[in-house]
Every structure is written in C-alpha cells, then in structure tokens.
C-alpha cells in the first residue's frame with residue numbers, strides 16, 4: 037500500500053474546548069437572564085469510566101463520553117468537570133490514582149500538568165468535588181448544580197447526570213443544561229470544522245486506497261483492514277467513528293452490516309457491488325463516508341443504472357442545500373430523484389408523484405437521508421423541543437427534521453437497496469404492486485444496494501463537500517485501474533480551505 041499523500045496528524049489546540057465552554061456559558065447565561073434567574077451555580081459533568089468485562093480484568097480501550105469531550109477535551113477516564121457560571125472558571129477533578137498505577141500504567145500526571153494540558157483554571161481530585169464546589173460558591177444557600185440529563189432522540193436513552201459523594205448538599209437543576217449544551221454542539225466552530233475536515237481528508241484517502249486495492253477473491257475484512265491501517269498508520273486515527281461496514285454482493289442491502297453476527301467475512305465475487313461505509317475519528321471528531329463500486333473495477337449496465345440513480349440524488353441534494361432548507365424536503369427530493377431514475381431504467385412504472393404519495397421511496401431507501409456529524413457519528417440535536425418524528429416509512433428514520441443552518445455538518449447519504457423484506461411485500465401489496473415492472477425487478481433481487489455518503493458543511497449560501505472520494509463512474513473506474521486521485525486535469529468536489537494547522 038502506498039503511503040499517505042502528505043497528511044500528518046495535527047496538534048489539537050485546547051482552545052477548541054475552552055471556546056466550547058465559553059459558548060456554553062454565553063448561551064446558559066442568556067437563558068438564565070431571559071427567565072430572570074440569578075447567574076450562579078456550576079455546570080457539572082461526569083466524564084466516562086473505563087469498562088472491564090465482568091469475567092476478566094481486561095480493559096476495553098477507553099473513549100471519552102461525548103459531551104464531556106466537547107467541553108473539556110480530556111482523554112483519560114474517571115474525570116469530572118465543572119464550570120462556574122458567575123466567574124466562568126473551569127475546574128477539572130482528576131481521579132486520585134493509586135501508587136500501583138505508576139507500575140502498570142505509567143507515570144501519574146501531576147495536577148499542574150493537567151491544568152496546563154487541558155487549559156482549565158484549576159484541577160483538584162474527584163474526592164474533593166463537594167468541598168471545592170462549596171468553597172467556590174459565592175452566593176448564599178445551597179449551591180446550585182446544572183447536571184446533564186436529557187433524551188438522546190436517536191437512542192431514546194437518557195444521559196446519566198453526574199453523581200458524587202456529597203451530592204445531597206446541593207440544589208440540582210436537571211432541565212436547563214441538556215438542550216442548551218446539545219444546541220451548542222449542533223453549530224460547529226472553525227476549530228471543530230477543521231478537525232472534521234482532517235478526519236474526512238484521511239478517511240477519503242483511505243477509501244481511495246481500499247478502492248484501488250480491492251480485488252475479486254479477497255475477503256470483506258481485508259477491505260476493512262486496509263482502511264483501518266491507512267487511517268491509523270498515516271493519519272494517527274486510533275478510533276473509528278463507528279464499526280466499519282464492508283458489504284459486498286447481497287450483503288450491501290443490509291444497512292448496518294459488519295456487526296459481530298455479520299462480521300465482514302464474505303469472499304468478493306466477480307460481478308459484486310461493494311458498499312463500504314467507513315470513517316475515522318481524530319481527537320473525538322469523526323467522519324462518515326460511504327463509497328460503492330463494483331469489486332472487479334468495471335460497472336455493468338445494471339450497476340450503472342442504480343449507481344447513477346443514487347449519485348444524481350446525492351448531487352441534486354447537495355446543489356439544493358443552503359440555510360433555511362428543510363431536511364425533510366431534501367429527503368423527499370432524494371427519494372424522488374431515485375424513483376424517477378428507476379422509472380427511466382424500466383424497473384418502475386407509473387406516476388412518480390403517485391409513488392411518492394404511496395411512500396414507495398422508503399422501499400428502496402428505508403433510512404434517513406443524513407444526520408448531524410461531529411463528536412458523535414450521529415451527533416445529537418436533530419429534534420428541537422416539541423418537534424415530533426414523522427410517522428411515515430422512510431421519514432420516521434430521519435435523525436433530524438430541522439432546517440439547515442450555517443455551520444451545521446450533516447451527512448448526505450442517499451441509497452437504493454433491494455431488500456427482500458421490504459421489496460416482496462411492496463411487490464405484492466394492492467396499493468403498490470402496479471408500480472413494479474415484475475419482469476425487470478426480478479433481475480435486481482440479490483443485487484444488494486448502493487449508498488453514496490459525503491459529509492457536508494452548510495455555508496452562508498450553500499454547502500461545502502468535506503469528503504473527497506471518486507464519485508463519477510469514470511472516476512471510480514480510472515482509480516481502480518491505477519489512475520491517481522484526484523484525476524489529473526479535472527476539478528474535484530473538495531476545496532481544502534480549512535486546515536487546522538492554519539488555525540493554530
């Protein structure tokens with residue numbers, strides 16, 4: 037495998053997290069002032085804990101809890117972090133590590149080091165939380181703590197508010213913080229955008245390496261392995277944003293293939309499509325990229341038909357994106373473009389608006405068009421308070437129904453899949469059977485699916501594609517037969533205008 041084109045892992049300035057704290061303070065103070073509340077108390081978050089399995093002392097590689105990472109950038113487990121709402125001071129609480137730690141896990145970092153490294157006002161030990169917060173509290177009465185408690189609209193689970201010895205001595209607010217902090221994460225800063233761009237740059241490059249080295253006869257996990265190697269070896273990305281989906285043949289119709297029960301272990305056959313959904317993470321910020329291509333390097337006419345249907349949807353959505361545009365409308369646009377292509381290709385028959393009314397688009401694209409991306413692959417904030425998920429097929433899978441705003445980062449990931457569990461009922465239903473050209477569609481059973489996924493930054497008057505992978509059929513075929521990427525003498529879909537090194 038050839039080395040990287042010159043990317044190197046950037047130093048991450050801790051101002052990124054100091055700025056995030058400032059942003060939270062501004063929003064929180066404004067909200068308190070609007071409701072005529074006193075500006076006092078502390079935001080308190082508990083960071084993630086290292087996990088061991090119950091039957092062994094083996095420790096899983098720790099990855100920080102996302103809200104805590106956003107505010108403090110702390111890599112280690114077992115921390116708490118507080119922000120004094122009146123003074124703006126930031127306080128970290130580090131675990132008091134046993135002397136044994138130095139034998140097995142390395143030197144114990146002094147509190148002064150942690151203070152400098154994480155750019156906070158002061159650092160204490162976790163067992164001092166209650167005393168320190170009481171001492172720092174400058175108003176009368178029980179000190180007030182704003183704890184993180186709120187619903188994640190994707191997982192439908194609630195975040196766990198901080199717990200510590202002595203919590204009963206504080207007044208608790210569980211309502212205010214979560215929506216405000218979530219909203220801070222939705223709109224990205226320059227430094228956050230630069231990190232997401234870096235994760236995209238190295239992941240795009242790794243996708244190209246995989247595309248170039250894919251051969252009939254390989255195993256799916258070898259494609260995964262090439263991606264992991266490139267993004268770690270050349271990009272310093274130890275974590276991925278999510279488990280790699282390396283699906284070929286019929287597996288590419290399994291939306292979240294690659295899990296433990298379907299572990300990317302099929303052998304690639306001549307004539308297969310590959311659907312590779314893989315994204316690296318760097319300093320907590322991620323990427324989420326899907327490339328689809330024929331494993332033998334040459335598109336058949338059926339593969340071209342489905343691929344171009346999805347590519348047109350991807351490109352038409354990107355061309356329509358700008359602040360104020362509704363994401364539900366973008367989802368429907370993608371569905372419509374795909375249905376029109378399937379009709380042109382002779383797979384579907386009839387009126388496309390009629391198909392839209394019958395929600396036929398969701399038979400071919402059952403997932404949502406895209407989601408916010410940041411510290412989490414499915415970044416939170418997709419539904420504002422009071423917004424309801426739609427109930428209809430396809431639309432109910434949308435992870436956001438919001439209008440686009442400048443500096444949101446959102447994936448555009450239309451797909452077209454031939455999933456028996458959806459297709460067969462639709463082909464046999466009295467409502468929708470008339471739309472299927474039964475003779476032609478049979479040819480596509482077992483085809484699998486195509487997804488094309490790019491990460492978009494919403495700008496003042498449009499959007500910028502942060503992903504840079506071959507997308508046109510001629511680009512993919514050229515790269516798979518050894519051409520450099522970007523192709524010589526053609527413009528590509530990315531401008532590397534945001535470079536973290538320039539921002540430090």
Ligand code: GLY
Nearest residue numbers: 278313324413449
């Ligand atoms: N890779 C998961 C997703 O595309 O949402």
Ligand code: MN
Nearest residue numbers: 324447449489
């Ligand atoms: Mn995605």
Ligand code: MN
Nearest residue numbers: 313324325489
């Ligand atoms: Mn994805």
